[in-house]
Amino acid sequence: MIDEDVAADPGADRKPTKRQRQAAKIADAASGSMKAFVVKLVLMGLVDAIALYAVFILALQREWIVLGVIVAVTVFVNWIYFSRRRLPAKYLTPGIIFLSLFQVFVLLYTGYVAFTNYGTGHNGSKEQAVSSLMAASLERVPDSPTYQVTVVDQLGTLGLLVTDPNGDVQLGTMEQPLAEVDGAEIENGKAVAVDGWTTLSFGEVISRTDEITELAIPASDDPNDGALRTPDGSNGYLYTSNLEYDEAAGTMTDLSTGTVYTDIGTGAFVADDGQELRPGWQIVVGFDNFLRAVTDPRLAGPLVYVTLWTFAFALISVASTFFLGLFLAITFNDLRMRGRKAYRIAMILPYAIPSFLSALVWAGMMNQSFGFINQVLLGGASVPWLTDPFVAKISVLIVNLWLGFPYMFLVCLGALQSIPDDVQEAATVDGASSWNVFRLIKLPLLLVSVAPLLIASFAFNFNNFNVIYMLTNGGPRDTGAPIPVGFTDILISMVYKVAFTGQTRDYGLASAYSIIIFIVVAVISIIAFRRTKSLEEIN
Helix, strand or coil: CHHHHHHCCCCCCCCCCCHHHHHHHHHHHHHHHHHHHHHHHHHHHHHHHHHHHHHHHHHHCCHHHHHHHHHHHHHHHHHHHHHCCCHHHHHHHHHHHHHHHHHHHHHHHHHHHHHHCCCCCCCHHHHHHHHHHHHHHHECCCCCCEEEEEEEEEECCEEEEEEEECCEEEEEEEECEECCCCCCCCEEEEEEEEECCCCCCHHHHHHCCHHHHHCCCCCCCCCCCCCCCCCCCEEEEEEEEEEECCCCCCEECCCCCCCCEEEEECCCCCCCCCEEECCCCEEECCCCCHHHHHHHHHHHHHHHHHHHHHHHHHHHHHHHHHHHHHHHHHHCCCCCCCCCCHHHHCCCHHHCCCCHHHHHHHHHHHEEEEHHHHHHCCCCCCCCCCEEEEEEHHHHHHHHHHHHHHHHHHHHHHHCCCCCCCHHHHHCCCCCHHHHHHHHHHHHHHHHHHHHHHHHHHHHHHCCCHHHHHHCCCEECCCCCCCCCCCCCCHHHHHHHHHHHHCCCEEEHHHHHHHHHHHHHHHHHHHHHHHHHHHHCCC
C-alpha cells in the first residue's frame, strides 16, 4: 500500500529543500507570531481608520467613484496582510500603492487636464458655476421675513440651522439647499442643535464672522429662488439674484440690463457681443490646448525662444559639466599628484549641498548692487549678472556648471579607474602619445559606461527647474510676451508660470506643454540610447 501511494504521488516522500524551509519560516514569522500579529493589527487599524475617515468625507461630498476605489483598495490590503500566505504581495503592495498614487495617477490626471479648459474661471462643474454666479449677484429682498439661524459645523463645513417664521426647521450648506430636518433641539422656539452637527458658540461665531457672512444657503434646488444669508450669525434674510437662470434654454439673463448670456459650448455663458460671465465651468476641449500651444501667434514667439534656450541650456550644461569633470578626474587620478584625497573631497563639496540652497547663495553673490562678486571680486563693478538677458543666461550656465561637475567628476573617476592599466601600457609601448592614448583608448572605453549617464543628465537638465527658479526665477521678464515668461525660462519653468502665476492660470495649457516636453525628452532619449549601442562594440 505504501509503495502504491508513493507511486501515485512521486513527491510524497520528497523532503523540502533548505530554501523552501527558510521561506516557510519567514512566512510563519511574518504571519504567525503573536508579536508580529499585534504590530500588523495596529498598523492595519491605522490604515483602516484613515480609510474610514476618507470614506466618510467622500460620502458627504458624494464622490462615489473615489470612495469605491478606496474601499476596494482597503479590502484588498486587509485580505493580503491578514492572509498567512502571499508573502511577496505583502512586500510589494506598499510600493505599488504609492507608485499608483504619486506617479501613475499624476500622469493620467495630467493627461486628462491637457484635454480640458481647466484654469482660472473654469474650475468646477456647470452647476457650481451657476451657483457661484447667482450667489455673486444676490440682493436682499426688501420685505424678506426674518429667519432665526444657528451656525453649525460638520468636519469643517459650515451650515445654517434655520427656523422660519412658521416654526419649521431646515438645514443647509453652501452646497446643499435648505431641507427639513427632524429631531432638532428647540429652545425658546429656535432650533439650536441637531444630531451630526456641532453648534458653534458665540465666541466661535465671532472668530469666524468673515466665513459666516459669506455663507449663501440656497433656498431650494432652483437657484432662481434665492438664498438665505446672515449678517450676524443669529438672524437670516432671503436674498435673490439679479441673474435668472433658464436650465432648459441654457441661458443666464441679467435682469438689470436684459442681457442674455447663452451656453454655446465653450464652458461659459456668452453674450451676443462676446462678453463672458465668469466663472465658467470645466469642459473637454480635445486637442485645442495642443493646437493653441503651437499655433497661437501670441504663444508661438515665447515658445520658440524658450525651446531653443532649453535645448542650449541642456546641451551646454551636459557638455561643460562632463568635460570639466573628466579633466579633473584625469588630473586627480594621476598617481604623481600629492594630496589627491583632500582634493577629491573638495571637488565633491558642491554635490553635497542641496542645489536650491546653492542657487540661492549664488543669487545673492551675483546681485548687481551689493553682491559679493561685484563688490569684492570685481572691485565695485556693476555687472548685471541676473538682470541682463544675455548675461543672465551665462550666469545660469556658470551656476549649473558649479552644481553639476562633481557628479561627472565622480562618474569619470570611477570609469577611468576601471580601465585596465595593461591596455594603456601596451599602447604606450607601441609608441602612442598621451593624447592618442586618451583619444583612441581611454575616451571610447569611458563613453561605454558614461554615455547612458550623459543621456540621463540631458533629460535632467532639460527639466532642471530648481536652478532656474531659485537663481533668476526665469527673469529678466519678457514684457512683450502674453504669458509671464522670462529670458532664462526653460520649458518646465514656463509651464509652472502658465499654471501657477499671473492673474490667469491655465492648467489645461500647462498640462499640454508638459506632455509635449515628455514626448520631446522621450524621443531624444530613445534615439540617443539607440546610438550608444554602437559603443558596445568597443568591448
